[in-house]
Amino acid sequence: MSVGWRREEEAVRRFVQSVAAAYGAATVLADAPRAGDAAGATEVRVVLPDALAAGVDRVDLVVSWDAPARAAGAAGWEEYLAALARRAQKALLVLARNAERPGQGSSPDTTALARVLWQVGRVRQHAYLGLPRLVASSDVVEAPAGALVRRVARIHAFVVDTAPRTPQARRRLRTVAAGPAGA
């Protein structure tokens, strides 16, 4: 395993941990071992993508690795991410190959991913991971990033807040949870 690859692996591991910690995620589901290394105090279960998408029980954080490439059928990744978001009580973390880097195959670009992710929640973080030290001293470079970072990074990550997005939406949820008035 090359130094660059190990650095990328380490960056992904630390990023997943930081997101789990930031959201206080006690329960985490991941669709690949590589995405599931949240370590620390969190309980992490790695399940097959099909099982993850089809399940109904909710967890605090769902982590997905390269969903657009792995989801069944090229057109299925949008529905797959939406299904994952429904299972995430607090956040969905999507790690994907960065389409702006040459030679990344048919990964959807940031705009295509953003359209889907903004439909299922609020994208709170977009970061580029595992950059060569010559490009960035840090493991993680937050967007908006410069052109060089966008062209060089192999992976980028989106943290999607799946909790209700506005005070009104949160109030409405509380009202629904409390049941009908006078009941």
Add this chain to the structure above:
Amino acid sequence: MRKLPLLARLAGYRVAHAAGGPRQLPVNLTVSVTYSCPSRCATCDIWQKKVDDLSVDEYGRLFPTLQKVPVWVTISGGDQFLRGDLDEIVRLIKTQIEPSIINIPMNGIITERIFQLLPKIAHHTVGSQLVLNLSVDEMGEAHDRLRGAPGNFEKLELAAGLIHDLKKTYTHVVLGVHTVISKLNVDRIPAIEREARAVFRPDSYIAEVAENRVELKTMGKDITPDVADFRRATTHLGNVIRAHRSRHPVARLVESLRLEYYELAARILEENRQVIECYAGLASAHLAPDGHVWGCCVRAESMGNVRDHAYDFRAVWDGATADAFRASVKAHECACPLANASYTNLLLDVPSLARVSANMVGIGS
């Protein structure tokens, strides 16, 4: 359809203005989608006006007749977010007009609707610059009082947070803060500018003078600041722009135009005349919510209604009423510091354009 280069188009407006040559459609268009507004601003009574707003279907018939000429489209109100179909209107503007810049001034009040529509609007406008200008006239509760909208400032902070998040995935989104300088806040502009930059972290901060406009129903209101006070405020803003130049090209262009605009607006207030030629009704236009076409929103004189012309903008634009408006403006029968039209006027004034260009690349003041 291939777009005519902007400089060629600007030359065409100058010829049309000087010699009455062939008319072009406007390069700068304001589309006002509703007068309704939950704010009760001290400087604006537009909310009192009630009309039958154009529907999405009507916009869909109208926008193609603009032949993709407008480069800069401002979507104004009222509060545009009262319209649940705003995202669809923006999508039509993007696909049928294809402007380079889409500008939406926002009061930030209807939080849930903004959170629902703004991500869609950001997606629809990929390929153009989407400039979202938050209206901030004071800080905290003083802002709420000035805007007649309790809780507004807190909601603006929520909207700014959303826009900052959108910028992480949509690089074409630009966050601006916009202040209307009136008698009610002119003495506080340096503090408002400083605090607004700290709170909202905008890509650009801009200001405009409060004026009497027919559109806003403010013709009798004593809101325009004294010229000396306005000059003090804009001198400060100019100094701040020079000290903190944005690196974002669109924000930088806006700043350079602002530097010229502040000087121009102060001179217009001092001299009460058109300091440079005005191209309102020629290079810039305003579409009212009910389909009336105006040369500008200060005079808000209808050139005709697109509803009476099968939604053909050109039919109104080429009409005799439109020509009469242009003749009146050319005869200097009016003068105002309206920022939107002033931007186009500055681009059409060679000395001003030279100064803006030099300023953009960091030459001169």
